[in-house]
Structure formats: C-alpha cells, structure tokens
Amino acid sequence: MDKVAVVYKSKYGSTERYARWIVEELNADLYEHSQADLKKLLEYSTIIYGGGLYAGGIAGVSLITRNYNILKNKKIIVFTVGLVSTDNKEVFIPVIEKNFPIKEMRDNISFFHFRGGIDYKKLGIIHKTMMAMFKIVLSKRDSNELDLENKEFLATYGKKIDFSDRNTIKPLIQLFRC
Numbered sequence: 613m614d615k616v617a618v619v620y621k622s623k624y625g626s627t628e629r630y631a632r633w634i635v636e637e638l639n640a641d642l643y644e645h646s647q648a649d650l651k652k653l654l655e656y657s658t659i660i661y662g663g664g665l666y667a668g669g670i671a672g673v674s675l676i677t678r679n680y681n682i683l684k685n686k687k688i689i690v691f692t693v694g695l696v697s698t699d700n701k702e703v704f705i706p707v708i709e710k711n712f713p714i715k716e717m718r719d720n721i722s723f724f725h726f727r728g729g730i731d732y733k734k735l736g737i738i739h740k741t742m743m744a745m746f747k748i749v750l751s752k753r754d755s756n757e758l759d760l761e762n763k764e765f766l767a768t769y770g771k772k773i774d775f776s777d778r779n780t781i782k783p784l785i786q787l788f789r790c
C-alpha cells in the first residue's frame with residue numbers, strides 16, 4: 613500500500629482546501645510546506661505537492677525541485693491551484709517548463725491543475741498592487757486584443773470569486789485506484 617504525503621503551500625486557502633480533499637480521498641498524511649522537512653518526506657513512497665500559482669510560479673515548489681535528486685525514486689505528483697481556466701491544459705505547459713526547467717523532472721512527475729478563487733479584499737498589499745498593475749496594463753490594450761482569460765480577469769477584478777470544485781480532483785485520485 614502506498615504511503616502518501618500531501619504537502620501544500622497556500623496563501624489564501626484554495627490550495628489547502630484541495631490538499632485536504634485529496635488527503636480525505638487517499639487517507640494520506642497532510643503537511644503544510646513549512647512543516648515538511650526532507651527527512652519526514654523520505655518516509656513516504658508517494659509525495660503529492662500542491663502550490664498556488666503566483667505570476668506563473670508555483671508557491672514553494674523548490675521543496676521538490678531542489679531536492680529532486682533525493683526524491684526522484686518516489687512517485688511525485690504536483691498540482692497547481694490558480695484562477696486561470698483549466699479547460700485547456702496547453703496553457704499550463706509554459707508554467708510547468710518555467711517551474712521545472714529540467715526535462716527529467718517533467719517526464720517523471722505527474723501534473724494536475726485545479727481552479728481556486730480570489731477575494732480581493734483579503735489580498736496583502738504586495739499582491740493587491742501586483743493585481744492593480746496588471747489591470748492597468750490590460751485596460752490600456754484594445755479589448756479585441758484580449759484573450760478570454762484577460763477579459764475574465766478584468767470582469768472579476770476587485771470581486772470575490774471561487775471556482776474550487778472537489779470533483780476536479782477525480783483524475784488525480786484515479787491514479788491510485790488502478
């Protein structure tokens with residue numbers, strides 16, 4: 613039987629919610645990023661890492677990339693949680709290539725992408741400023757130039773939205789059912 617650790621880094625709670633759903637389904641052990649030291653992780657045969665997406669970066673993912681050579685004999689699964697629609701998986705190829713620049717890592721790790729949410733009122737000052745700057749950049753563009761994601765960003769800017777959906781973890785859970 614697989615011994616599974618789910619490790620997550622979540623700033624506003626969406627990634628944590630997905631991590632907890634996965635833990636419930638797999639009866640796995642849960643670790644917040646800061647509590648997951650390497651010695652502990654070595655006790656597991658499978659490591660599932662989840663991080664929120666911030667400007668294309670996966671929060672805290674260096675825990676996996678920096679220690680890859682030590683962890684590479686384990687089953688490693690990485691999931692991201694972001695606002696961008698997960699309908700088109702191609703969108704995530706550059707995100708994976710940026711966060712996992714070494715091909716061997718990309719080949720050996722299974723990736724999943726889930727949708728989270730945002731509550732602008734709860735953003736910290738740096739994140740609020742980043743989002744405000746992005747809005748200014750997009751607002752200056754001709755609306756015909758904007759893709760669906762950008763249009764959605766502008767339409768939901770300043771609001772509270774939540775796309776979290778427990779059903780979307782099914783393909784990840786399925787990896788353990790066969």
Ligand SMILES: Cc1cc2nc3c(=O)[nH]c(=O)nc-3n(C[C@H](O)[C@H](O)[C@H](O)COP(=O)(O)O)c2cc1C
Pocket residue numbers: 621622623624625626627628663664665666667668669671693694695696727728729730735738739740742743
């Ligand atoms: C400053 C900032 C940058 C973000 N960048 C991205 C991004 O590049 N791609 C994306 O899909 N979502 C992006 N998001 C949305 C977050 O990924 C989303 O709110 C997610 O649910 C956060 O998860 P967490 O609360 O677990 O950290 C960004 C949010 C903020 C505040």
